[in-house]
Amino acid sequence: MVITEPWPASGLPLDEVVEACLRGGATAVELRHEGATGGLLLREAERIGALARSHGALFLVNDRADVALASGADGVHLGPDDPPVEAVRRIAPAGFLVGWSTDDPVSAREAAAAGADYVGVGAVYGTRSKPGLEDEAIGPERVGEVLRACGLPGVGIGGIRPGNAAAVARQGAGVAVLGALMGAADPGRVARSLAAEVAEAWGLAGV
Numbered sequence: 001m002v003i004t005e006p007w008p009a010s011g012l013p014l015d016e017v018v019e020a021c022l023r024g025g026a027t028a029v030e031l032r033h034e035g036a037t038g039g040l041l042l043r044e045a046e047r048i049g050a051l052a053r054s055h056g057a058l059f060l061v062n063d064r065a066d067v068a069l070a071s072g073a074d075g076v077h078l079g080p081d082d083p084p085v086e087a088v089r090r091i092a093p094a095g096f097l098v099g100w101s102t103d104d105p106v107s108a109r110e111a112a113a114a115g116a117d118y119v120g121v122g123a124v125y126g127t128r129s130k131p132g133l134e135d136e137a138i139g140p141e142r143v144g145e146v147l148r149a150c151g152l153p154g155v156g157i158g159g160i161r162p163g164n165a166a167a168v169a170r171q172g173a174g175v176a177v178l179g180a181l182m183g184a185a186d187p188g189r190v191a192r193s194l195a196a197e198v199a200e201a202w203g204l205a206g207v
Contacts, residue, residue: 003062
């Protein structure tokens with residue numbers, strides 16, 4: 001899963017980065033633009049969503065269920081400061097995906113009971129994309145613990161890059177990546193490396 005930022009650290013245009021990642025094997029894109037107005041986020045969602053669909057990838061919007069629904073996204077990813085899972089589930093059409101961020105097994109079980117479809121678990125190796133979480137590295141084993149507790153599919157997030165993605169994937173999780181892709185001079189190459197690492201960990205290499 002590619003997690004976007006509006007102005008990639010690489011200096012490349014966001015659309016170009018997302019396109020390269022999709023060509024490199026990414027299977028989902030989550031649009032993240034904290035502080036954006038609803039109108040701006042909707043325009044971005046329509047544009048990036050079209051890119052994702054053209055490659056057969058899932059498209060999700062971070063935090064904003066209203067924008068996700070208005071743009072025809074496949075789903076929304078929610079956190080503790082967003083509307084609860086059950087509230088979004090009440091207004092969402094059948095098949096609309098609702099994700100929930102947590103590093104706690106109990107919270108994950110509660111999200112599953114409320115109707116979440118998957119969980120995002122982190123920060124696995126710490127992260128610079130969210131202030132205050134730089135040193136909060138839960139480790140890949142915790143990802144597996146959370147997934148086993150709730151019975152949902154999930155992705156590990158936070159500090160994931162080529163070389164450490166396999167440890168997360170061996171816990172049965174996918175990987176959600178922001179910095180290693182948004183900051184890469186060649187995001188397609190990084191995406192291919194991540195995809196290969198996950199596939200090998202899942203026993204899918206060469207399939």
